[in-house]
Amino acid sequence: xxxxxxxxxxxxxxxxxxxxxxCRKQILGFSGARYKSFATMEEAEAFIKPxxxxxxxxxxxxxxxxxxxxxCKDNETFSYGMVIVQKxxxxxxFARKYEDPDLAAMRNVAGEIxxxxxxxxxxxxxxxxxxxxxxxxxxxxxxxTGEWKTNKEGTRAYKAFYDEEKKNLGIRFVKVKGxxxxxxxxxxxxxxxxxxxxGDGSFExxxxxxxxxxx
Numbered sequence: 001x002x003x004x005x006x007x008x009x010x011x012x013x014x015x016x017x018x019x020x021x022x023c024r025k026q027i028l029g030f031s032g033a034r035y036k037s038f039a040t041m042e043e044a045e046a047f048i049k050p051x052x053x054x055x056x057x058x059x060x061x062x063x064x065x066x067x068x069x070x071x072c073k074d075n076e077t078f079s080y081g082m083v084i085v086q087k088x089x090x091x092x093x094f095a096r097k098y099e100d101p102d103l104a105a106m107r108n109v110a111g112e113i114x115x116x117x118x119x120x121x122x123x124x125x126x127x128x129x130x131x132x133x134x135x136x137x138x139x140x141x142x143x144x145t146g147e148w149k150t151n152k153e154g155t156r157a158y159k160a161f162y163d164e165e166k167k168n169l170g171i172r173f174v175k176v177k178g179x180x181x182x183x184x185x186x187x188x189x190x191x192x193x194x195x196x197x198x199g200d201g202s203f204e205x206x207x208x209x210x211x212x213x214x215x
Contacts, residue, residue: 007044010034016044056172062130065119066184069111070192076104080115081191093211095195113158120165130170136178
């Protein structure tokens with residue numbers, strides 16, 4: 001009997017394998033491979049089963065948000081930047097700086113976590129039922145789905161926040177490559193930097209956490 005079950009969610013041939021060598025053949029050199037080992041077949045099957053994020057149908061009533069984080073090592077502050085993309089209206093811009101020594105140890109990732117939380121809260125506060133979050137650090141999704149362990153207080157709090165929000169909100173995560181000239185990801189990045197006072201002057205504060213683009 002196999003001591004471990006190797007589940008390949010994304011790879012050459014997704015499935016459950018009984019040896020690491022079999023699993024390795026499916027993921028080695030495969031971009032975006034997703035896999036994990038489990039002690040039981042039930043856990044492995046649950047992992048490769050499509051989750052709510054993957055099966056959520058996107059429609060015109062789905063809110064789209066791009067989030068990113070930044071960190072200033074000089075004073076150990078961090079921030080998030082968020083772009084709410086609207087089809088029929090002007091896009092909205094948000095950013096906020098945080099001073100939290102414990103979370104600051106996670107540097108810019110702490111900011112991106114706060115951005116994801118801000119996107120969920122924004123969606124629920126305005127009555128949306130579905131949310132697409134575009135992010136560039138893979139933990140933003142994998143801590144929520146359980147693919148990554150939440151070993152720190154900040155990640156445990158984030159997972160708990162997500163678990164509560166998803167009771168009333170469909171949430172789908174989409175990873176984008178950071179600093180790859182993705183328009184909205186670059187905007188979210190610059191908003192986060194602007195909140196720390198290290199932006200390029202393309203955004204300025206408007207009201208509370210809301211910012212506006214400088215014409």
